[in-house]
Amino acid sequence: MHIEFRHLRTIKAIHEYGGLARAADQLNITQSALSHQIKGLEDQAGVELFVRRSKPMRLSPAGQRLLRLAEQVLPQVEATLSEFSSLRDGRSGRMHIAIECHACFEWLFPVLEGFRKSWPDVDVDIRPGLAFDALPALQKEDVDLVVSSDPEELPGVEFVELFDYNAVFVASASHPLASKPYIDAEDFRGQTLITYPVERSRLDVFSQLLIPAKVEPAAIRQVELTAVILLLVASNRGISVLPDWVVREVKYSSDYVTRPLTETGITRRLYAAIRSEDMEKPFVRELVDLARVEARKLQSQ
Amino acid sequence: MHIEFRHLRTIKAIHEYGGLARAADQLNITQSALSHQIKGLEDQAGVELFVRRSKPMRLSPAGQRLLRLAEQVLPQVEATLSEFSSLRDGRSGRMHIAIECHACFEWLFPVLEGFRKSWPDVDVDIRPGLAFDALPALQKEDVDLVVSSDPEELPGVEFVELFDYNAVFVASASHPLASKPYIDAEDFRGQTLITYPVERSRLDVFSQLLIPAKVEPAAIRQVELTAVILLLVASNRGISVLPDWVVREVKYSSDYVTRPLTETGITRRLYAAIRSEDMEKPFVRELVDLARVEARKLQSQ
DNA sequence: TGAGTGTTATGAAATTGTTTCACAATGGCG
DNA sequence: CGCCATTGTGAAACAATTTCATAACACTCA
Numbered sequence: 001m002h003i004e005f006r007h008l009r010t011i012k013a014i015h016e017y018g019g020l021a022r023a024a025d026q027l028n029i030t031q032s033a034l035s036h037q038i039k040g041l042e043d044q045a046g047v048e049l050f051v052r053r054s055k056p057m058r059l060s061p062a063g064q065r066l067l068r069l070a071e072q073v074l075p076q077v078e079a080t081l082s083e084f085s086s087l088r089d090g091r092s093g094r095m096h097i098a099i100e101c102h103a104c105f106e107w108l109f110p111v112l113e114g115f116r117k118s119w120p121d122v123d124v125d126i127r128p129g130l131a132f133d134a135l136p137a138l139q140k141e142d143v144d145l146v147v148s149s150d151p152e153e154l155p156g157v158e159f160v161e162l163f164d165y166n167a168v169f170v171a172s173a174s175h176p177l178a179s180k181p182y183i184d185a186e187d188f189r190g191q192t193l194i195t196y197p198v199e200r201s202r203l204d205v206f207s208q209l210l211i212p213a214k215v216e217p218a219a220i221r222q223v224e225l226t227a228v229i230l231l232l233v234a235s236n237r238g239i240s241v242l243p244d245w246v247v248r249e250v251k252y253s254s255d256y257v258t259r260p261l262t263e264t265g266i267t268r269r270l271y272a273a274i275r276s277e278d279m280e281k282p283f284v285r286e287l288v289d290l291a292r293v294e295a296r297k298l299q300s301q
Numbered sequence: 302m303h304i305e306f307r308h309l310r311t312i313k314a315i316h317e318y319g320g321l322a323r324a325a326d327q328l329n330i331t332q333s334a335l336s337h338q339i340k341g342l343e344d345q346a347g348v349e350l351f352v353r354r355s356k357p358m359r360l361s362p363a364g365q366r367l368l369r370l371a372e373q374v375l376p377q378v379e380a381t382l383s384e385f386s387s388l389r390d391g392r393s394g395r396m397h398i399a400i401e402c403h404a405c406f407e408w409l410f411p412v413l414e415g416f417r418k419s420w421p422d423v424d425v426d427i428r429p430g431l432a433f434d435a436l437p438a439l440q441k442e443d444v445d446l447v448v449s450s451d452p453e454e455l456p457g458v459e460f461v462e463l464f465d466y467n468a469v470f471v472a473s474a475s476h477p478l479a480s481k482p483y484i485d486a487e488d489f490r491g492q493t494l495i496t497y498p499v500e501r502s503r504l505d506v507f508s509q510l511l512i513p514a515k516v517e518p519a520a521i522r523q524v525e526l527t528a529v530i531l532l533l534v535a536s537n538r539g540i541s542v543l544p545d546w547v548v549r550e551v552k553y554s555s556d557y558v559t560r561p562l563t564e565t566g567i568t569r570r571l572y573a574a575i576r577s578e579d580m581e582k583p584f585v586r587e588l589v590d591l592a593r594v595e596a597r598k599l600q601s602q
Numbered sequence: 603t604g605a606g607t608g609t610t611a612t613g614a615a616a617t618t619g620t621t622t623c624a625c626a627a628t629g630g631c632g
Numbered sequence: 633c634g635c636c637a638t639t640g641t642g643a644a645a646c647a648a649t650t651t652c653a654t655a656a657c658a659c660t661c662a
Contacts, residue, residue: 003306003378003382004305004306004307005304005305005306006303006620019637019638021637021639030621031638032622032623032624032639033620033621034639035641036620036621036640037621040619040620045385046385047388047389051442052629053629054441054629054630055638055639056637056638056639061388061394061424062385065381065384065385066381068381069377069378069381073374073378076370076374080366080367080370084347084348084363084366085347087362087363088347093362094362140352140354140355141354307649321610322608322610330649330650331650332609332610332611333611333612333650333651333653334650334651335610336611338649340612341648341649353610353658356608356657356659357608357609357610358609358610
């Protein structure tokens with residue numbers, strides 16, 4: 001036999017209610033059961049837990065030590081169990097997010113700030129570095145939400161529409177292309193294109209414009225941070241294509257020009273990929289709602 | 302079913318050894334048993350503890366919470382168990398001491414100081430206030446040792462001889478009785494006697510001298526602290542009778558005189574009353590030995 | 603894609619552990 | 633001493649855990 005929580009509860013009750021008989025009542029068990037239980041425990045621990053010289057039996061020093069253990073440990077168990085119950089009823093949970101699109105930090109951060117206020121018990125995190133294998137990670141429950149603009153048919157995964165955005169051309173105000181009303185694929189020839197450091201197929205400029213038109217820019221420079229991209233563009237070290245919610249920030253600055261790509265513009269749609277089972281969780285729905293609101297805010301600035 | 306330590310050990314092993322099968326080996330149990338165990342636990346907790354999408358199954362968020370509990374709680378249990386084993390093999394234990402004789406603090410404190418060094422895991426305490434019912438308290442295991450000078454025949458209790466001492470008369474050097482070579486009962490007539498605040502039968506002066514001689518002092522003043530008794534005696538507010546180990550301290554001071562009681566002196570013996578079952582415990586024997594050594598030291602000063 | 607391997611799940615039977623029942627033993631108290 | 637309240641004990645009943653045998657599943661590699 002091993003020491004078990006049952007024993008701790010018993011010790012505690014015997015101490016609390018002063019005696020086996022009363023403790024037995026409290027625990028909805030017979031006095032005999034407790035007697036056997038304690039005997040077993042004393043055999044296994046090899047120490048006397050109770051002083052039996054006096055009649056309502058009392059804790060021995062060893063018994064008091066065990067009581068101390070009980071009083072340390074039982075509340076910890078209670079705490080865990082109550083976290084489970086808040087997990088069950090959807091008040092707490094995990095919301096680890098993978099973002100495929102590099103610029104999504106811009107709107108995601110404010111969304112998460114708001115989210116944390118409404119759902120303080122949900123463990124929120126952004127997991128960068130998963131950009132590549134995000135959807136498998138979603139299926140394996142390594143993450144709980146993937147922000148993506150390429151929906152796929154996957155079993156157990158649903159793509160919820162978040163919002164539409166435009167891929168927008170950005171250049172320095174003094175750039176030759178600044179005079180054109182809109183930008184075509186051919187305009188990229190001979191230019192230095194600044195992009196996020198991800199593979200071409202994940203970049204809107206390439207997948208939507210340059211690859212179909214078979215145009216190759218003169219050079220590509222990969223930069224991690226949006227702010228740095230804009231800096232380089234302003235100082236005429238290259239041109240770039242960014243989502244409109246990023247571009248709004250610089251639209252009214254006289255340093256930059258922004259132009260639509262092609263005469264009609266290139267519009268894309270962003271999705272939240274979520275495991276079907278998570279779809280009904282209230283905090284998941286709220287995160288999606290918050291994202292939409294935030295996007296609208298950014299785009300109407 | 303309830304959550305039990307077994308489950309915590311299981312969770313921990315599965316996490317540690319990466320998978321049910323390996324954990325089962327470690328715990329000397331079949332993989333099937335663990336599978337059943339976890340199922341039961343998940344049913345009862347109402348949450349999924351593991352992610353089964355991938356093959357060696359991994360902890361879900363709830364499972365990680367449970368693992369955290371396991372890692373908090375299991376070491377606490379270990380600690381308790383190891384205290385039990387040191388209790389079993391006699392390295393630790395409890396040594397709560399009741400002293401009937403009020404002046405015994407004087408030699409007991411240094412004894413306990415030494416004792417703590419040799420037996421750091423023994424819980425030592427002096428319980429004053431039990432002076433009256435000390436022996437019943439010993440039988441009920443409320444205390445573990447009683448210092449007493451009145452041995453009785455009690456079942457399960459043994460009286461171990463500690464050392465002999467003399468009850469010694471103390472007065473101010475300027476006191477009229479200071480001129481006598483020894484003090485008799487009759488000398489107390491008309492005097493103010495300063496004693497500890499306990500009943501007469503527990504005071505050597507009364508039980509050994511004044512009661513048999515049917516002598517009543519003019520007044521009795523009860524004082525708690527030995528140092529205060531000596532102070533009062535020095536300033537001629539009364540006379541007192543104290544054990545020799547206390548008196549040695551003032552013997553060579555010109556403020557006091559000390560004299561034997563009666564021509565032959567009154568010698569008494571101090572005992573340690575101990576429950577028979579505790580007699581063989583090594584730290585009990587050592588405490589008795591230390592007490593004897595300390596007494597010898599005090600008396601040969 | 604399918605065979606092979608390693609892993610987890612499941613149901614029934616066996617085993618082990620716990621509780622109950624009935625009553626014995628013991629201590630406390632008048 | 634005798635009564636009442638309390639704890640202890642052994643056998644039987646009951647409940648749980650574990651095992652066994654085998655199915656189902658997921659990953660790997662050809």
